[in-house]
Amino acid sequence: MAERVAQPAELARLPxxxxxxxxxxxxxxxxxxxxxxxxxxxxxxxxxxxxLAIGEEATIVGSTRALREQDYLISTYRSHGHTLARGxxxxxxxxxxxxxxxxxxxxxxxxxxxxDLDKRFMGGYGIVGGNLPLAAGFALASDxxxxxxxxxxxxxxxxxxxxxxxxxxxxxALWRLPVVFMVTNNQFGMGTALERHSAVTDLMRKGEGFGxxxxxxxxxxxxxTYNVTSEALRIVREERRPVLVEAVTYRFRGHSMADPExxxxxxQVDAWRKRDPLAVFGDQLVAAGVLDNDERAAMDxxxxxxxxxxxxxxxxxxHPSPNDLYxxxxxxxxxxxxxxxxDERTPTPHRGEDESAMDRADLPxxxxxxxxxxxxxxxxxxxxxx
Amino acid sequence: xxVMRYREALNAALREEMQRDPNVLLxxxxxxxxxxxxxxxxxxxxxxxxxxxxxxPISENTIVGMGVGAAMTGLRPVVELMTINFSxxxxxxxxxxxxxxxxxxxxxxKVPMVVRMPQGxxxxxxxxxxxxxxxxxxHVPGLLVAAPTTxxxxxxxxxSAIRDDNPVVFIEHEYLYGQRGEVPDDDDHTVRFGEAAxxxxxxxxxxxxxxxxxxxxxxAARTLSDEHAIEADVIDPRTLRPLxxxxxxxxxxxxxxxxxxxxxxxxxxxxxxLAALIQEQAFDDLDAPIQRVTGADVPxxxxxxxxxxxxxxxxxxxxAVLATFRDRVS
Numbered sequence: 001m002a003e004r005v006a007q008p009a010e011l012a013r014l015p016x017x018x019x020x021x022x023x024x025x026x027x028x029x030x031x032x033x034x035x036x037x038x039x040x041x042x043x044x045x046x047x048x049x050x051x052l053a054i055g056e057e058a059t060i061v062g063s064t065r066a067l068r069e070q071d072y073l074i075s076t077y078r079s080h081g082h083t084l085a086r087g088x089x090x091x092x093x094x095x096x097x098x099x100x101x102x103x104x105x106x107x108x109x110x111x112x113x114x115x116d117l118d119k120r121f122m123g124g125y126g127i128v129g130g131n132l133p134l135a136a137g138f139a140l141a142s143d144x145x146x147x148x149x150x151x152x153x154x155x156x157x158x159x160x161x162x163x164x165x166x167x168x169x170x171x172x173a174l175w176r177l178p179v180v181f182m183v184t185n186n187q188f189g190m191g192t193a194l195e196r197h198s199a200v201t202d203l204m205r206k207g208e209g210f211g212x213x214x215x216x217x218x219x220x221x222x223x224x225t226y227n228v229t230s231e232a233l234r235i236v237r238e239e240r241r242p243v244l245v246e247a248v249t250y251r252f253r254g255h256s257m258a259d260p261e262x263x264x265x266x267x268q269v270d271a272w273r274k275r276d277p278l279a280v281f282g283d284q285l286v287a288a289g290v291l292d293n294d295e296r297a298a299m300d301x302x303x304x305x306x307x308x309x310x311x312x313x314x315x316x317x318x319h320p321s322p323n324d325l326y327x328x329x330x331x332x333x334x335x336x337x338x339x340x341x342x343d344e345r346t347p348t349p350h351r352g353e354d355e356s357a358m359d360r361a362d363l364p365x366x367x368x369x370x371x372x373x374x375x376x377x378x379x380x381x382x383x384x385x386x
Numbered sequence: 387x388x389v390m391r392y393r394e395a396l397n398a399a400l401r402e403e404m405q406r407d408p409n410v411l412l413x414x415x416x417x418x419x420x421x422x423x424x425x426x427x428x429x430x431x432x433x434x435x436x437x438x439x440x441x442x443p444i445s446e447n448t449i450v451g452m453g454v455g456a457a458m459t460g461l462r463p464v465v466e467l468m469t470i471n472f473s474x475x476x477x478x479x480x481x482x483x484x485x486x487x488x489x490x491x492x493x494x495x496k497v498p499m500v501v502r503m504p505q506g507x508x509x510x511x512x513x514x515x516x517x518x519x520x521x522x523x524x525h526v527p528g529l530l531v532a533a534p535t536t537x538x539x540x541x542x543x544x545x546s547a548i549r550d551d552n553p554v555v556f557i558e559h560e561y562l563y564g565q566r567g568e569v570p571d572d573d574d575h576t577v578r579f580g581e582a583a584x585x586x587x588x589x590x591x592x593x594x595x596x597x598x599x600x601x602x603x604x605x606a607a608r609t610l611s612d613e614h615a616i617e618a619d620v621i622d623p624r625t626l627r628p629l630x631x632x633x634x635x636x637x638x639x640x641x642x643x644x645x646x647x648x649x650x651x652x653x654x655x656x657x658x659x660l661a662a663l664i665q666e667q668a669f670d671d672l673d674a675p676i677q678r679v680t681g682a683d684v685p686x687x688x689x690x691x692x693x694x695x696x697x698x699x700x701x702x703x704x705x706a707v708l709a710t711f712r713d714r715v716s
Binding site for chain 1: 443461
């Protein structure tokens with residue numbers, strides 16, 4: 001069949017068929033996951049802010065596939081895709097969006113704060129630019145401990161204007177830390193276009209003054225992203241110096257679900273949508289004979305079903321118990337056995353002291369919640385009148 | 387026992403903990419070649435080398451953030467900030483990251499790091515180098531906060547802070563750096579967080595003093611005894627998170643009066659918080675309103691006479707104690 005005869009140049013740059021299929025499947029999973037997350041947000045199953053990565057799948061999968069198991073990945077508040085690409089269980093990612101106990105972070109972090117230590121996905125962070133120093137810290141530890149690990153730090157074009165950008169570039173170059181900084185240039189810092197927020201729009205050059213050389217990849221092209229990231233990682237590993245990679249991409253959806261998108265034109269969005277990384281890469285694989293259209297449709301169907309299962313899992317997972325409110329604030333032990341605080345839900349104001357040594361059932365609030373008599377606002381009003 | 391200065395005690399703590407654990411490293415501005423702005427890290431670069439004693443650029447937020455990242459992945463960084471005022475540049479990493487990471491990621495990681503910083507007025511350094519901000523850090527769940535007064539506590543608490551698995555804000559005091567005190571010779575001398583020190587015992591009034599103000603409170607207590615026949619319990623909480631409220635409450639239940647002395651600002655201060663905790667739990671034991679003696683509600687002035695009246699001294703503490711006897715609740 002004519003459509004299955006690939007151009008030689010395309011064939012040459014594609015990875016092995018099995019690898020190529022896995023990349024496409026990973027992008028499909030992220031796409032379908034994000035679409036369903038948006039639907040669940042509309043149904044109020046997901047609270048807070050929800051930032052979708054639809055359109056950025058090639059940047060996410062292409063770059064993370066260049067990492068080895070022991071390498072660290074750190075990302076931003078737009079990080080469902082990153083943790084999925086790293087191999088996190090979609091059930092637990094969706095459960096985190098739902099705020100449930102089986103979520104990656106037990107429902108404490110939500111959409112903006114994913115984390116999966118087992119997969120060395122070192123977190124999504126809600127403070128723009130806040131993750132850059134942490135990434136340099138991971139690299140410092142790897143270097144200090146003599147471990148063969150590198151860190152890939154992803155952040156947006158907007159973060160390149162934060163003070164931490166310059167500070168971290170300088171320190172990473174000065175101390176020759178093994179970290180690849182990847183600025184995901186999706187053209188907007190929230191609703192402010194790149195040329196309206198950055199005097200230097202050639203973002204790959206933005207680290208040069210700090211001693212960090214730049215590279216650029218087409219973030220809509222998974223093969224190019226993989227190749228450039230791989231080269232950057234090689235330089236970092238072998239030459240022990242940081243590299244900045246600009247991945248040029250586009251998000252098809254708004255900044256978050258609460259975005260009327262008045263800052264860009266439909267024509268611009270449509271033009272970028274023609275470069276949809278899933279469609280382009282899928283077409284390439286079909287043209288190269290790696291897949292046929294039935295297999296492609298079956299893979300997509302599999303992604304949809306996987307996300308269906310994740311939604312069912314998340315919906316069935318319980319909300320955290322009110323008794324879990326104070327867990328994991330501190331590492332409790334002999335040194336820190338608890339702390340004084342004030343909890344308006346209980347008659348005893350010094351909640352937290354020596355809690356680790358106490359039987360949970362003895363705590364007054366535990367009994368309250370077991371009996372389902374959590375004070376309601378009305379109770380508070382009544383208390384105020386007493 | 388050896389007699390040493392507070393800064394030497396801190397130096398000894400750093401040295402011993404670095405000898406004890408190879409994953410302890412120091413980062414900060416001018417801590418190495420320059421030996422530290424206040425000489426706390428003197429000699430450590432020579433002893434441990436550049437890998438473990440790292441001079442950093444002037445990038446407070448990123449230095450602290452790198453410490454957080456390194457702590458998450460296996461090290462025990464001790465970061466020095468040159469004054470507590472500079473900690474505001476690092477507040478994002480201290481509060482949004484160090485304090486929150488364990489909680490927001492469901493307990494998957496810990497952040498065993500120490501951020502050291504000196505505070506305090508009296509050296510005419512004006513409004514950007516002289517403040518006392520225990521309260522800023524006390525406010526934040528997820529942080530431990532220490533504010534040692536004596537050389538022995540400086541050493542013992544810093545050693546405990548470095549060994550602890552939580553992020554610790556360790557507040558030193560510029561005036562106290564030069565003060566001498568007895569320090570146990572024992573290499574393993576640690577002071578556990580959450581245990582207040584009773585500096586002096588008396589049955590008439592409880593004076594709680596924070597950081598340098600524990601010394602001021604102690605001097606005021608001697609004057610009260612000599613000149614007014616009032617015997618004060620003087621309590622130095624030593625750590626504010628966790629706080630040894632039990633010791634303070636036991637004292638208040640004995641004396642029925644309480645004065646809290648701090649160098650920081652009055653609104654939302656350590657004393658405001660502590661007074662609330664005490665009245666919630668020991669209201670019926672109080673014979674007089676709790677008095678607070680605080681720094682003046684102003685940015686710290688440069689002028690020596692203005693600076694001197696902008697933070698508490700012994701006579702104000704004496705007056706506040708006497709007021710608790712005048713303002714007796716009938």
